[in-house]
Amino acid sequence: MSNISIAQFHKVFFEESLEGLDAMESALLALDDGGDAELVHSIFRAAHSIKGGSATFGFPDMAALTHEAESLLDQVRDGRRAIDKTIIELMLRTVDCLRGMFDRAQSGQPLANADSENLKQQLAATVGHAVPAAAAKAADKPAASSGWIIQFRPHAGMLAGGNDPLRLLRELAALGQLVVEAQLDRVPTLDALDPTECHLGWRIELTGSVKREAIAAVFEWVEDECDLSIEPLVAAAPPPAPSVEAVATPAGAGGTAGSARAAASSNDAGSVRVGIDKIDGLIDLVGELVITQAMLDQFREEFDPSRLAMLQQGLAHLARHTRSLQESVMGIRMLPIGSVFNRFPRLVRDLSQKLGKQVKLEMVGEHTELDKTVLEKIGDPLVHLVRNAIDHGLETPEKRRASGKGDTGTLRLEAFHRGGSIVVEIVDDGAGLNREAIINKALQKGLINSGDNISDEEVGELIFQPGFSTAAVTTDLSGRGVGMDVVRRNVTDLGGSVSIKSRPGHGTTFTITLPLTLAIIDGLRAAVGEECYIVPLVSIVESVQLSADAVRSVTGGGELFRFRGEYRPIVRLHQQFGCANAQQKIEDGLVIVVESDGNQVGLFVDELIGQQQAVVKSLEANYRRVEGISGATILADGSVALIIDVAGLIRLQSRRKAA
């Protein structure tokens, strides 16, 4: 049986343990805020699982550390020790240390280091005992005898507890020669007999060189459910010492560690945990597809025009199921944004302590789901914005008091759906953007030529310029060599956008808009000359047909049209992308009004062909990055259509205007 490798469970163990650590951390932070006793239980449970798992799966260093942490938590749980800042701090360090150990375990490095040993000693000292130098307990001399007399009388309820006396007798028989004598004196009369109870007793003579411990082990589970005596058969032998519980050592731990490493390193492809309901949904859909397929298959043999209606119906089913199947499969990649939000309570706590600020973190909409790829890449930008908000946005308690606000600042993270997008807002009630400082800095950096006539929106845009930083001294917290320009680029790379709104004295709001998924978009297909473009449906406001006199030309060659009371620029796609044989007169084509970040432009195209889903292929990976284009897709006839990057086109347009 030793060929069963437990290394195959390492990955699951790592995953669930890291989740456990996250849970521990958030419970510790909640305790810090004065949470209830149930939190202690959940922290204990998480530590306990990691301890059990790490011992089982061959990570003794981790088991040793969690053992000490668990002992400390046990004292808290039993009320022997009150929870205080010191313990919470110590436990948070344990969480960090274990995370490090898991990192090293996944890359096959030794788990223990000076830090972890240090922490272990500190935990042990807090618990109130030193870590034993060696786990070896003095083994008592094995008490052997040439034989034993065992008096065994089960209590009436032993059978109900699942322990069968016959099994115990068989086990004894495996140890040596048995002579068994049943004692029937307590068997009741038939009318009083309960067959689920045990009324028998046994006097057992066991001969052979058997250790007392071996016999005790047989009866280990039933000690409390029977009257038992074990006496040496030869009276001359000294009375044996009471049995000592063996110190459990993880058998084969050394042997499995090597293969564990191999398995861990060869299998680092990402995985997603999927709810059973989602899988059941998929199975249902596949079932439907199989039925539809069978229905359509009938037409392969013989096609009778009278059954045309049935064929149409079958195709309609096929279309519907394919769409549902696609949505379900995409759904598997969707994970709640809570997994990213989870890291913020700790970050906010550490940061605000370091800066001497009081911050209350509110998180809303943690269950909002996002594509796994988007989720993985949105973490860093969010961390940067949160750091920024605490470092630059929120004020110290003194400053807040001076401006008539409460000592504690509020930082709110909120995720929600809007249209086909996910919106994440980072809202603080701090001082807001410092207009003067930003304009001065921009002048100094040569980003603008004059500080006059700059709107608040434009001031907000300035901080997204490369190399911009308003802090007089770059702190080690937010000034880590990345600026807001990197945040914007990261978000834009995900097909999203980021904008800022600020009110002096009232706070700042960053709004990140992200696509639900990167893989498939809903789009409108538009013809421009001989080419075909996909305009993402989420960006489209309206399509309008304009008469020639509705368009105003402005100096520099730009065109404007009036839409809902305001003038919007027109982007002629055929000019933008150099398409031949396209409509030239505005009244012969259509203008699609699109919006991004609150800016609207009209895209001039020949005509709309229809709505369709586009499976997004990267243009950058296959060709190169093209401004105004976010990707490409294959149409049903096999030709390629480019997907319009509305935000990029609008940026291009505004740069042209500025030039």
Add this chain to the structure above:
Amino acid sequence: MAKILAVDDSASMRGMVAFTLRSAGYDVAEADNGQAALDTAATSKFDLVLADVNMPVMDGISMVRELRTRAEYKGVPILMLTTESNTDKKMEGKAAGATGWLVKPFDPEQLLATVKRVLG
């Protein structure tokens, strides 16, 4: 072949137990807490239950206590999988009606030996 119910909130531990037992030919069902185990045990009769002690929703000890009130689970072996080496926990489990225990960490061979011991 005997039917075994493996109850543990840790997917890795449960996976290891279930995999080991299935490799030995046992018919294994899984549950991730005491309440789920009670639900599963109501739909099918198991010859052996292996249960963790510390679990969310319902712990192993409450589960054993509840299971023993059902006539069809009187006398069915229920083993606690426990890391608690102190006797208190073992005895608490026993008092609730557990047959015995298996102390973590155990390896697949130890697990099989214990299961064979109980199932005969």
